[in-house]
Structure formats: C-alpha cells, structure tokens
Amino acid sequence: xxxxxxxxxxxxxxxEEMERDSSVFVMGEDVAAFGGVFGVTKGLHETFxxxxxxxxxxxxxxxxxxxxxxxxxxxxxxxxLQYSDFLGIAMDEMYNKAAxxxxxxxGRLNVPMVVRAPEGAxxxxxxxxxxxxxxxxxxxxxxxxxxxxxxxxxxxLLKSAIRDDNPVLFLEHKALYSKRGPVPDGxxxxxxxxxxxxxxxxxxxxxxxxxxxxxxxxxxxxxADEGIDVEVIDPRGIRPLDIDTILxxxxxxxxxxxxxxxxxxxxxxxEVAAVVADRMIDVLExxxxxxTTPDTYFPQSVHLERLMLPxxxxxxDAVRKVMR
Amino acid sequence: xxxxxxxxxxxxxEMVRGQAAEQWILRLIDGGEALVLYHSARGQEGVAVGSIAxxxxxxxxxxxxxxxxxxxxxxxxPVELFxxxxxxxxxxxxxxxxxxxxxxxPSVGVLGQSGTVGGTFPLAAGAALSAKYRDSGQVVLCxxxxxxxxxxxFHESANAAGAWKLPVVWLCxxxxxxxxxxxxxxxxxxxxxxxxxxxxxxGVIVDGQxxxxxxxxxxxxxxxxxxxxxxxxIEAKTVRFRGHFEGDPQSYRGDADTAALERxxxxxxxxxxxxxxxxxxxxxxxxxxxxxxxxxxAVDVARAAPVPDRSRLFEGILA
Ligand SMILES: Cc1ncc(C[n+]2csc(CCOP(=O)(O)OP(=O)(O)O)c2C)c(N)n1
Numbered sequence: 001x002x003x004x005x006x007x008x009x010x011x012x013x014x015x016e017e018m019e020r021d022s023s024v025f026v027m028g029e030d031v032a033a034f035g036g037v038f039g040v041t042k043g044l045h046e047t048f049x050x051x052x053x054x055x056x057x058x059x060x061x062x063x064x065x066x067x068x069x070x071x072x073x074x075x076x077x078x079x080x081l082q083y084s085d086f087l088g089i090a091m092d093e094m095y096n097k098a099a100x101x102x103x104x105x106x107g108r109l110n111v112p113m114v115v116r117a118p119e120g121a122x123x124x125x126x127x128x129x130x131x132x133x134x135x136x137x138x139x140x141x142x143x144x145x146x147x148x149x150x151x152x153x154x155x156x157l158l159k160s161a162i163r164d165d166n167p168v169l170f171l172e173h174k175a176l177y178s179k180r181g182p183v184p185d186g187x188x189x190x191x192x193x194x195x196x197x198x199x200x201x202x203x204x205x206x207x208x209x210x211x212x213x214x215x216x217x218x219x220x221x222x223x224a225d226e227g228i229d230v231e232v233i234d235p236r237g238i239r240p241l242d243i244d245t246i247l248x249x250x251x252x253x254x255x256x257x258x259x260x261x262x263x264x265x266x267x268x269x270x271e272v273a274a275v276v277a278d279r280m281i282d283v284l285e286x287x288x289x290x291x292t293t294p295d296t297y298f299p300q301s302v303h304l305e306r307l308m309l310p311x312x313x314x315x316x317d318a319v320r321k322v323m324r
Numbered sequence: 325x326x327x328x329x330x331x332x333x334x335x336x337x338e339m340v341r342g343q344a345a346e347q348w349i350l351r352l353i354d355g356g357e358a359l360v361l362y363h364s365a366r367g368q369e370g371v372a373v374g375s376i377a378x379x380x381x382x383x384x385x386x387x388x389x390x391x392x393x394x395x396x397x398x399x400x401x402p403v404e405l406f407x408x409x410x411x412x413x414x415x416x417x418x419x420x421x422x423x424x425x426x427x428x429x430p431s432v433g434v435l436g437q438s439g440t441v442g443g444t445f446p447l448a449a450g451a452a453l454s455a456k457y458r459d460s461g462q463v464v465l466c467x468x469x470x471x472x473x474x475x476x477x478f479h480e481s482a483n484a485a486g487a488w489k490l491p492v493v494w495l496c497x498x499x500x501x502x503x504x505x506x507x508x509x510x511x512x513x514x515x516x517x518x519x520x521x522x523x524x525x526x527g528v529i530v531d532g533q534x535x536x537x538x539x540x541x542x543x544x545x546x547x548x549x550x551x552x553x554x555x556x557x558i559e560a561k562t563v564r565f566r567g568h569f570e571g572d573p574q575s576y577r578g579d580a581d582t583a584a585l586e587r588x589x590x591x592x593x594x595x596x597x598x599x600x601x602x603x604x605x606x607x608x609x610x611x612x613x614x615x616x617x618x619x620x621x622a623v624d625v626a627r628a629a630p631v632p633d634r635s636r637l638f639e640g641i642l643a
Contacts, residue, residue, distance in 0.1 A: 025457065051457065057487060059480035062446045066484070069450020072435055073384065075457060077450075092440050092477075097447065105428035105436045106417030107640020142641045165643030 001182040009151035009183050010040050010116075010172065013158040014078065016187075018048055021076060024162055025052040028063060028080030028116075037082055038118055038177055060086045064093035064115055068101060068167075071113040076162060084117035084171055085131045095136075098167035099143035110165045111142075114158070119147075120211055120261055121298050121305050122174035130298035130305070132210060132262040134171050134238045138271055144168045144192055146237035149213035151181040153236060156190030164192060171237075173211040173261075195242035197249070201229035204319050205249040208234060208259035209268055212291075212310060216259050219315035228323055238268045243275055250276055254285035255322040259315055264292040286322035291315050328536050331377050332597050335535050337611050338373045339590050342393025344615040345402060348623050349392070349409050349424075353570060357627075358409045360423035365390040367565030370531075370589030371497045373397055374538025375465060375560075378546045384433045384451045384464040386444035388497065390564075391437065392424050394467065399432035402619055406626035414625065418639075419632035433462075442468060442475030449481040452490035452555075463549045464492040465542070471502020473516050482555070486523035489554035493545040496557070497532065499564040504576040520557035532562030533587045536596065563587065 004012065018024045026044055028036070032055045035042035045053040056063050060081060067077040081087060087094055094115065102111055121130040137145045144166055148154035154172070161168040198213065199220050208216035213234045220230035231249050235242055250256050256276055258269030273288045291310045298305055346365060352358035365372060372393030379385065379398070387394045395405060400416070404427065407414025411421030416428055428436045435451060438444045448466035455462040468478075473496050485492050496516055500507050513519070520527025526548075530541040538560055545556035563584045567574045597603040 057480070057484050059484060061477050062449060062480035062484050065443070065446020065477065065481070066450030066453055069435075069447035069452075070454040070457070071450075072430075072447070073451045073454040075454045092443055093446060096440055097438070097443055101436060101447075102643070103641045104417075104420070104422065104426045104439070106415070106420055106422065106426070108416070108428050109430055109435070110643045112643070 001184055003180045004151045004183045005177065006151045006154050006172070006179050007038065007040050007177045009155035010158055011042060011044070013155045013162070014041065014044060015047065017159055017162040018044070018052060023074065024076045024078060026078045026080070027054050027056050029056055029058055029082050031055060031080050036080060038174065041080065060089040061093055064090035065097060067113040067115065068093060068097045068111055071111045071167070072101065072109045076112050078114045078116060078162060081115060081117040083129045084119035084133050085128050087117060087133050087136070094169065095140055099140040103142050111167045112165045114161045114168045114170050116170045116172060118174045119171045120173040120175055121309060124300050124302040124305050125298070126300040127297035132171070132260065134169070135262050135267045137169060138238060138268065140239065142167070143239065144237065145171065145239045146192065147171045147173070147210045148236065149176065149210060149234050151179070152183045152188065153190050153196070155183055156188045157192065157236060160189050160192050171210070175211045190236070193240035193242055194236070195245040196234040196236055197231065197245065198234055199230065199232040201231035201253070203229040203253055204231070204255040204257060204322055205246070205253045206230055206232045206257045206259055206315070206319065207246055207269070207272055208232060210261055212259045212261055212315070215310070215312050216315050219312045219319065222312065222316055223319055228319060230319060241271070246272060247276065247279060250280060251283055254283055256284070256288045257291060257315070257318045257322060258288065259291045259310065261293055261309065263295055264290045265295065267292055289318045289322055291318045328596060328600055329602065331539055332536065332593065332600070332602055335373045335377050335539065336593050336597060336603070336608065337615065338376070338393065338397040339369045339535070339593065340612040340615040341396050341618065342369055342372055343590065344612070344619040345392050345396055345405065348406070348619045350570065352409060352623070359411070360409055360421070362423070362570045363389045363568065364566040364570065365393050367563045367585070367589070368497055368499060368532065369393055370533050370535040370593070371495070371538055371560040371562050374535040375467070375495050375542045377539050378543035379463065379465060381432055383462050384435050384455070386435055386448050386464070386466045387437050388467045388469060389425055389437065389441070390497070391467070395424065395427055395434060398434055400427055400429055400434055402622035403625045404429070406623050407629055410626055412626065412629040412631045414629035419636050441472040442477045445475065445477040445481035448492050449485050449490060452485060452492040453488065455491055461550055462491070463546050465495060466492060467495045467497060469502065470496060470498040470500065470507050470516060471505065471510070474510060482523040482525070482557070485555040486525050489552060491549035492555045493542060493549060494555060494557045495542065496559045497562055498559050499562050501564060501568070503568045515559060517557055517559035523557070525555045525557055527557045527559070529559050529561065532560030533589045533592055535589055535593045
C-alpha cells in the first residue's frame with residue numbers, strides 16, 4: 001500500500017470524484033490557482049480549469065448558501081471554508097439551509113453538497129482560527145458531520161461524502177494534514193456512519209475524535225505495558241453516530257473515557273456520555289470521564305496553546321482513574 | 325417585447341387566480357380549518373404576476389411569504405397549495421403544515437422559501453451558478469421585500485452574482501414596510517435600486533401596481549440574464565393593502581398611505597384591458613368567477629385528504 005499525507009489523500013479524493021462525475025466542482029477562497037491555504041486543492045485548477053475549480057469572494061455566507069443552491073439544482077458542490085471557525089458566519093446557511101431545506105420543503109429536494117473546513121489548533125492561530133466546532137451540529141439532523149483521523153479515512157470518507165445525497169460537513173484537523181499513512185490503491189470508499197475500532201481491548205473503552213485518536217492510541221500503547229487493555233473507537237464523525245459500536249464496547253469493558261479537542265460542554269462526548277448513562281448505567285463500573293480542552297479559548301501563544309491540548313499523559317491518567 | 329395584447333389577459337387570469345386563492349385561504353382561516361399565520365399579498369398582485377409571466381416553466385424561482393400569486397402563476401397545483409394550508413397530506417409537503425411558506429415543486433422550478441427572510445439570496449446565487457455551470461439557459465428569479473433587502477446575505481450574493489455575471493433577477497417588492505418599520509427609518513436611500521450600481525448591475529425602478537410595467541422590466545432582465553449579461557436589480561414600488569399578517573392592527577400606518585391604497589393593480593390592469601378592447605367588464609368578471617370555481621374545487625379536493633400521523637415527522641430529513 002502507498003503512503004500518502006492526509007493532504008494528498010484528500011486531494012486524490014477530489015481528483016477522482018471530479019473525474020468520475022462532471023457535476024462535482026470545487027469552490028472557496030483561494031482554492032483555485034493558489035491551491036488552498038493548506039494546499040489541499042493544489043493542482044486541481046490546472047487539471048480541471050476555471051469552470052470546475054474557482055475562487056469565491058471573501059463571502060462565507062455566499063459560499064455555503066450557494067453550495068445549497070447549486071446542490072438543489074443538480075450539482076455536487078465541494079465548498080471549502082478556509083477555517084471551520086467561519087462556520088459561525090454561515091450558520092444560517094449550514095444549520096437552517098443545508099440541513100433543513102429538504103425537510104421543511106416536504107422532502108422533495110436533495111442537498112448533495114460537502115463543506116470542507118479545517119478545524120483544530122495548530123501553531124498559534126488563536127481563538128477564532130483554532131476551534132473544533134463539530135459539536136455545534138449535533139442537532140443538525142438533516143446533515144452529516146465527518147471527521148477523518150488518518151489519510152485512508154480522509155480519502156475514503158470524502159469520496160463517500162461527495163457521492164452522498166445529503167449535505168456533509170467535512171472537518172479536517174489542521175495538525176493531521178502533514179501526517180502520513182497507508183492508503184489503499186484503486187477505488188477506496190469508507191462508509192459514512194460506521195465507527196472504526198483501531199485498537200481492540202477488554203478493560204476500558206476510549207472514544208476519541210479527530211487529532212486525539214492518534215494520541216489515544218499512543219496512550220493505549222503505554223497503558224498496555226501496565227497491563228491495561230484499552231479499546232479505542234474512532235466514530236469518524238459526529239453525525240451519524242455509530243452508537244451501537246460504542247455501546248457494544250462499553251458492554252464489554254464497563255468503562256468509558258471520551259477524548260476530544262473541543263471543550264467538554266457542547267462537545268461530541270457529552271452526547272455519548274448521556275446515551276451511555278441512559279442505556280447502560282448498570283454496566284458501568286466507573287464514572288464516565290472526559291478528556292477535553294478546558295473551558296477557555298485558544299490563545300495565540302504557541303506555548304499556551306500546547307497547554308490547552310490534552311496529551312497522552314492526560315488520556316492515560318483518565319484511563320488509570322476509571323480502572324481504580 | 326410582448327405587449328398587453330400578448331400577455332395582458334393571461335396575467336389578469338393569474339391575478340384573479342391568486343386573489344381567489346387568497347380569499348379561500350382567509351375563509352379557511354376564519355372558519356378555523358387552517359391554523360396558519362397568513363401574510364396577505366393584496367395590493368401586490370401586479371408584482372406577483374408581472375414577474376412570473378416572463379419566465380419559462382424550467383426557470384427557477386425563490387419566493388416570499390406573500391407568495392400565493394407567484395406560486396400559482398409559476399405552476400404550483402392549487403390542491404397542493406391548499407393541502408399545505410390545511411396541513412394535510414394533499415399538500416406539497418405532505419402535511420408539514422407549511423402554509424404557503426415552504427411550498428415547493430422542483431418540476432415547475434419552485435425551489436422554496438426561507439424562514440429566515442433573505443436566506444434565499446445565496447441559494448439563488450448558487451442556483452444561478454448551477455444554471456451557468458450546466459449551460460442550461462435557466463434564469464433564477466429571487467424575490468424579497470424592502471426590509472429583507474437590508475440583510476447582509478444580499479450583499480454577498482449580489483456581489484458574487486455581479487462578479488460572475490450570474491443569470492439571476494433580484495426582484496425587490498418594495499411595499500415600504502418591514503412589519504411595522506417604514507423604509508425611511510431603516511435605510512438611508514429612497515430608492516433601493518440605486519444599490520445595484522455597487523454590484524455592477526442595472527438597477528431598475530418600476531411601478532409595481534402596473535403589472536405590464538413589471539412584466540416589461542422583468543422580461544428585459546430575464547433576456548439579459550439568458551444572454552449571459554448577468555444579473556439585474558429590479559425595485560417594484562408597491563403597496564401592501566392589508567396588515568403584515570392577518571390580525572395586524574396596523575397602528576403604525578400613516579395617512580399618506582391611504583392615497584396609495586387607491587391604486588389597485590387588479591383594477592388598473594382591468595381598465596387597460598378594457599381600454600385596449602381586449603376585454604369587457606363581463607368577460608373579466610367571468611375570468612374571476614372561473615378562478616373562484618377552480619379554487620373552490622381545489623379546496624374541496626384538499627379538504628378530503630387526511631392529516632399525517634406521527635411518522636411524518638421523521639420523513640424527508642435525510643435523502
Ligand atoms: C432573518 C429574519 N429576520 C426577521 C424575520 C421576521 N420577519 C418576517 S417577515 C419580516 C418583515 C419583512 O419585511 P419585507 O422584507 O419588507 O417584506 P414584506 O413583509 O413587507 O413583504 C420580518 C421582520 C425573519 N423571518 N427572518
């Protein structure tokens with residue numbers, strides 16, 4: 001199998017889907033000749049030209065809303081927001097239009113679109129460029145929120161997202177862009193709504209999202225040396241949530257630690273904790289713990305930013321705590 | 325350019341259809357059969373009808389909360405309209421009770437209405453982008469009120485439409501009020517069409533009470549859009565005869581309005597048709613009576629449909 005970076009994997013997904021389907025196009029700020037501020041769309045403009053890869057004005061409301069308009073009229077837009085924090089600017093377009101247009105108009109229109117948005121803290125981008133806003137969309141019932149954590153999933157999930165008839169928010173963690181990993185040759189699709197279990201174990205279940213999946217796996221390795229057998233589940237997103245896989249794992253382990261970069265309040269773990277408490281409180285052998293960023297905002301200082309991010313130590317400590 | 329000889333009578337017919345539909349909706353509300361908040365279009369029929377007549381069936385339309393006339397003129401089935409008003413399964417939304425607010429039928433180009441007014445601006449730009457991308461020759465008509473014109477979404481959408489020469493017609497139905505707030509209190513310009521200059525598109529002001537004038541302005545804009553010359557901003561000056569919604573006490577309305585209330589677009593068009601020898605009082609009355617019978621029949625069919633059960637709540641959320 002080939003090794004690709006996360007960026008290359010996403011780029012490959014875009015190229016393949018644009019080649020396959022002429023109704024797929026890419027728009028956003030600086031995505032054309034410049035190739036995207038994170039370099040994800042490099043080369044697309046050269047290959048596909050002005051019609052299918054174009055720069056938009058600095059207009060987030062337009063980017064998301066126009067994607068909805070294009071989607072309900074037969075196209076499959078892939079729109080890029082430069083930073084996922086800007087979803088707040090286009091919240092009406094995302095939350096009320098992309099997610100609800102089908103339902104509120106009686107189900108007669110499909111909204112097959114993808115909004116790609118880089119999320120997470122990386123390199124001191126500050127409070128308005130470092131967020132992980134996926135949790136805001138837990139109640140966006142007409143929409144999917146996907147969060148790949150490795151190059152193979154990034155490629156396979158994005159291809160599935162582009163082919164899906166529903167709107168998809170595709171969150172890409174900025175710290176993962178340069179990470180390499182194996183990506184299968186040929187057609188590679190990852191189904192939407194199916195959690196991955198990158199590590200099996202019997203003692204504790206960790207459910208981790210985004211950039212904290214690799215860290216949770218590192219913590220699990222360290223804990224194995226202490227004789228603690230950790231299962232790591234990567235839901236690959238927030239909606240749809242593969243709760244069955246999580247419940248089955250907790251049934252087995254009786255212990256749950258939830259790990260994500262978004263703050264605890266309103267983060268994806270809160271919902272999982274509630275559902276687990278509701279459905280299997282009798283199975284739990286310890287309180288459900290969350291490892292998240294604290295209740296404050298990302299600073300511009302790289303030094304302080306590092307102190308915000310849950311590390312391998314915090315994840316391992318939480319696991320030890322539920323084992324006591 | 326088509327004239328009153330070509331389109332006058334068919335526009336009159338659409339006007340009285342819209343009016344008849346509105347009267348039936350008001351009856352359904354008064355009788356307690358329909359539990360909807362209704363925004364009357366009375367007084368604005370010239371804009372509704374004059375703007376739809378130049379469109380083809382395949383052209384797209386995003387309408388407004390005062391949109392009964394537009395919807396019917398574009399080809400929405402009256403049974404579906406009344407079904408939506410009655411919140412039963414005969415409706416286009418199969419019982420969501422969308423009133424007129426979310427009636428949709430992609431087969432006649434009706435792409436919906438936004439609950440957050442002005443939410444359709446970027447969608448209209450996107451639909452126009454799509455028409456251009458597919459080289460389909462379709463045009464998008466996006467309607468909105470003067471109050472809604474102040475949304476930031478308009479700026480982003482008009483700017484992109486201007487920059488990309490998108491086939492969209494921005495049609496502002498300026499009735500002078502956003503609920504109770506007069507235009508003069510909310511914007512520094514008297515003519516909203518002057519804003520068009522900033523987006524590199526023609527800004528056209530038209531008498532919204534004159535359906536033929538609206539027709540001509542929209543027709544010119546539609547042709548321009550189809551020929552790849554880009555968007556147009558049309559401001560139709562009109563008058564809202566009734567309250568913002570049914571039950572609005574209208575205490576905010578000044579004396580100056582009373583004169584405006586005398587220019588009824590339906591009578592104005594009737595007079596012109598009669599003057600041109602295209603109709604008589606009797607032939608126009610016959611059109612109105614026929615429209616009323618059509619709507620009554622549609623109401624009867626719609627009334628017979630059941631309301632949906634709870635499962636309807638969970639349908640159509642996802643594809
Ligand atoms: C974004 C948003 N703000 C406010 C409202 C509430 N609202 C609905 S209609 C309306 C007035 C709209 O005025 P205008 O655009 O002039 O249209 P008109 O009702 O006069 O036809 C308001 C404030 C809304 N639905 N959406």
